[in-house]
Amino acid sequence: QVQLVESGGGLVQPGGSLRLSCAASESMFRFNAMGWYRQVPGKQRELVAAITSGGRTNYAGSVKGRFTISRDNAKNTVFLQMNSLKPEDTAVYYCHVNWGRRGDYWGQGTQVTVSS
Numbered sequence: 001q002v003q004l005v006e007s008g009g010g011l012v013q014p015g016g017s018l019r020l021s022c023a024a025s026e027s028m029f030r031f032n033a034m035g036w037y038r039q040v041p042g043k044q045r046e047l048v049a050a051i052t053s054g055g056r057t058n059y060a061g062s063v064k065g066r067f068t069i070s071r072d073n074a075k076n077t078v079f080l081q082m083n084s085l086k087p088e089d090t091a092v093y094y095c096h097v098n099w100g101r102r103g104d105y106w107g108q109g110t111q112v113t114v115s116s
Contacts, residue, residue: 002026002105004095009110012085016114020080022095022107027076029053032098034078035069038091038112045094049080063089085114 003025012018020036028034035050035058049069050058057069068081082089095107 002097002099004097004105004107006093006095006107006110009093009112011113011115013116014086014114016085017081017083018085018112019082020093020110020112022078024076024097028071028073028078030099032100034071035096036080037094037096039094040091048093050096051078082112087114090114
C-alpha cells in the first residue's frame with residue numbers, strides 16, 4: 001500500500017500558473033511510473049503527464065509545452081508545473097502511481113479552477 005498526499009490546487013486566472021505536488025509514502029524507485037490525471041464531471045479521467053522510474057516523461061497533447069512534470073527523489077515527491085493555464089484545464093487533478101504487480105494507487109484529488 002502506498003499513500004499519496006497532494007497539494008497545490010486552487011483558483012487561478014487564465015494565463016496564470018500553479019504547481020501541484022504529490023508526496024508518496026514509498027520510494028519512487030519502486031514504482032514503474034508516477035503521474036497526474038484529471039477529471040471533469042461527466043467525463044473519463046484522462047492522463048495529463050507521467051514520469052517513469054527511468055525519468056522518461058509523457059504528456060497529453062493538450063498540455064505539451066505548458067505543463068512540466070518533475071520529481072524530487074529524496075522527498076519521494078512528483079510535481080506538475082502548470083503554466084499558461086486555460087479555462088479548459090479546470091478539473092480535479094489526481095496523483096497516480098503504477099506499482100507494477102502491486103497495482104495502481106490514487107491520491108485524493110485536488111481541484112484546479114481556471115477562471116477570471
